[in-house]
Amino acid sequence: MSAKLKIKNSKLKTSPRRAAPKRSEGAWRKEVERVLITEEQIARRIRILAREIERDFRGRETVVVSLLNGTVMFLADLIRHLNLPLRLDFMGVSSYGAGTESGELVFTKELRLDVRGRDVLLVDDILDTGRTMSRVLPKIRALQPRRVKICVLLDKPSRRVEKVTADYVGFEIPDLFVVGYGLDFAERYRNLPFVGVLHPHVYKEACKQICQK
Numbered sequence: 001m002s003a004k005l006k007i008k009n010s011k012l013k014t015s016p017r018r019a020a021p022k023r024s025e026g027a028w029r030k031e032v033e034r035v036l037i038t039e040e041q042i043a044r045r046i047r048i049l050a051r052e053i054e055r056d057f058r059g060r061e062t063v064v065v066s067l068l069n070g071t072v073m074f075l076a077d078l079i080r081h082l083n084l085p086l087r088l089d090f091m092g093v094s095s096y097g098a099g100t101e102s103g104e105l106v107f108t109k110e111l112r113l114d115v116r117g118r119d120v121l122l123v124d125d126i127l128d129t130g131r132t133m134s135r136v137l138p139k140i141r142a143l144q145p146r147r148v149k150i151c152v153l154l155d156k157p158s159r160r161v162e163k164v165t166a167d168y169v170g171f172e173i174p175d176l177f178v179v180g181y182g183l184d185f186a187e188r189y190r191n192l193p194f195v196g197v198l199h200p201h202v203y204k205e206a207c208k209q210i211c212q213k
């Protein structure tokens with residue numbers, strides 16, 4: 001009886017005669033200067049990356065290791081397009097810094113799966129200075145995987161201070177602070193479905209408040 005009622009209600013909600021509510025854009029309009037990479041561009045690029053990764057990892061014992069929290073959207077979209085048997089695990093890495101500069105790196109979650117002798121696909125949202133990767137890589141290599149390949153959605157090569165390169169890159173971008181599609185500023189904007197350039201007034205304002213303390 002109640003199940004029937006639920007079906008009726010859900011039918012009502014999805015009635016084609018009702019216009020779909022437009023996504024509210026007001027919330028981020030003043031804070032995001034412009035869209036750098038659209039949802040459609042991301043989706044298209046991920047399908048291409050997935051084909052490359054499939055080709056390189058076919059027949060291997062694959063463990064995808066994803067760095068929290070910025071990879072949340074990228075990872076979900078990437079692995080659903082990976083037609084491969086794989087295991088999935090997460091490492092928690094957080095940098096406690098002010099403004100848009102990364103600060104001291106802290107590990108907030110360790111790996112649980114055994115990667116010894118397996119092929120690791122290490123996934124991160126963005127390769128910037130390379131400091132995060134240069135701390136994470138030796139930690140994973142110490143667990144003796146057969147090999148580690150790095151996959152990032154974004155790469156900012158002009159900011160690199162450590163000698164790290166990614167094997168799979170979604171998009172190479174200039175030196176801009178970007179948010180959305182998992183990437184944050186002060187833990188916000190991760191839910192935007194696109195990658196956008198944060199308006200400098202947002203981080204200048206935040207920096208002012210931090211610096212006054």
Ligand code: IMP
Nearest residue numbers: 126127128129130131132177178183184
């Ligand atoms: P790296 O250690 O400097 O390579 O920076 C890697 C981390 O810094 C990323 O995983 C992000 O969390 C953060 N990061 C670097 N650039 C940006 C950006 O433009 N927007 C948001 N987060 C960023």
Ligand code: MG
Nearest residue numbers: 068069070125
């Ligand atoms: Mg990150």
